[in-house]
Amino acid sequence: MTAAQRRTDDQAGDGEFPFTTADFRAIADLLYAASGIHLADAKATLVYSRIAKRVRKLRLDSFRAYCDLLRSDPDHPEHAAMLSALTTNVTRFFREPHHFEHMTTDLLPSLIAKARAGGRVRMWSAGCSAGHEPYSMAMTLLDAFPEAARHDIRILATDIDPLVVDHARRGIYNDGDVEPIAAGLRSKFMTRVEGGNWKVTPALTEILSFGTINLMEDWPMRGKFDAIFCRNVAIYFDEPTQTRLFTRFADRLTPEGRLYIGHSERSLIPQLVSAGLTIYRLKASS
Numbered sequence: 001m002t003a004a005q006r007r008t009d010d011q012a013g014d015g016e017f018p019f020t021t022a023d024f025r026a027i028a029d030l031l032y033a034a035s036g037i038h039l040a041d042a043k044a045t046l047v048y049s050r051i052a053k054r055v056r057k058l059r060l061d062s063f064r065a066y067c068d069l070l071r072s073d074p075d076h077p078e079h080a081a082m083l084s085a086l087t088t089n090v091t092r093f094f095r096e097p098h099h100f101e102h103m104t105t106d107l108l109p110s111l112i113a114k115a116r117a118g119g120r121v122r123m124w125s126a127g128c129s130a131g132h133e134p135y136s137m138a139m140t141l142l143d144a145f146p147e148a149a150r151h152d153i154r155i156l157a158t159d160i161d162p163l164v165v166d167h168a169r170r171g172i173y174n175d176g177d178v179e180p181i182a183a184g185l186r187s188k189f190m191t192r193v194e195g196g197n198w199k200v201t202p203a204l205t206e207i208l209s210f211g212t213i214n215l216m217e218d219w220p221m222r223g224k225f226d227a228i229f230c231r232n233v234a235i236y237f238d239e240p241t242q243t244r245l246f247t248r249f250a251d252r253l254t255p256e257g258r259l260y261i262g263h264s265e266r267s268l269i270p271q272l273v274s275a276g277l278t279i280y281r282l283k284a285s286s
């Protein structure tokens with residue numbers, strides 16, 4: 001018996017909507033085609049709880065009706081809502097702090113020199129969720145290079161989910177969110193706003209731009225990146241999808257660039273070699 005079937009049985013007495021293995025597969029297939037995210041059978045309970053809210057909101061009476069709606073109209077706005085409901089957006093400021101220490105000690109000295117010499121420096125937070133990651137990158141950069149905005153040095157932050165990109169653009173966070181930010185950086189880069197929340201300062205937004213980009217599709221940016229942070233994103237993809245993504249990242253790195261990935265992710269492509277814990281650089285061409 002699969003997890004989805006078990007879930008159906010669990011739901012038999014008290015479940016609000018019938019949910020079959022076929023419904024689970026239909027939703028998993030739609031999500032995979034749209035985002036590359038692979039849902040194992042064990043995620044059936046999660047799919048039920050997140051999508052039941054959508055079924056209720058649309059006043060449908062079953063998951064079957066929900067799947068039929070999505071399959072019958074590829075342009076239906078519910079496709080975006082389903083994606084938002086099923087993506088995992090967990091994030092925090094200065095998550096995996098060794099990456100930001102590496103940025104300060106190993107990466108930024110040469111990038112700052114390049115920018116001061118008139119060069120172009122680009123960094124990308126790919127799968128930025130609600131902005132904690134790109135703002136952590138921007139704080140690290142500005143702490144080392146306060147005059148960054150006067151040079152051609154910028155950070156791009158993108159995610160497939162427009163709802164989290166909107167949050168990132170607003171840049172408003174609560175006390176719990178800002179806790180991991182060192183006091184010195186918090187007082188420099190976050191200000192108190194109404195309702196007891198915190199807002200990022202214009203110094204950060206000046207060097208950042210946000211957008212909605214699906215990593216599975218064509219990327220509109222043309223140039224290369226000196227740093228790509230794509231952390232805790234590829235973990236949701238199957239191996240062939242991860243390999244394709246890392247190959248595309250390798251094509252987009254400058255010769256001195258670095259790729260930072262999540263603690264449980266690995267790149268197995270020959271073009272990338274280790275440059276630290278879950279940090280990669282291009283293999284030197286012989």
Ligand SMILES: C[S@@+](CC[C@H](N)C(=O)[O-])C[C@H]1O[C@@H](n2cnc3c(N)ncnc32)[C@H](O)[C@@H]1O
Pocket residue numbers: 034035036037087088089090091092095126127128129130133158159160161164213214215216230231232233236262
């Ligand atoms: C767990 S969060 C990681 C956020 C941040 N990078 C971090 O490590 O804290 C994963 C993010 O990847 C995004 N994502 C998933 N599939 C994607 C895709 N195909 N293209 C772009 N972003 C994607 C999700 O929307 C989500 O915000």
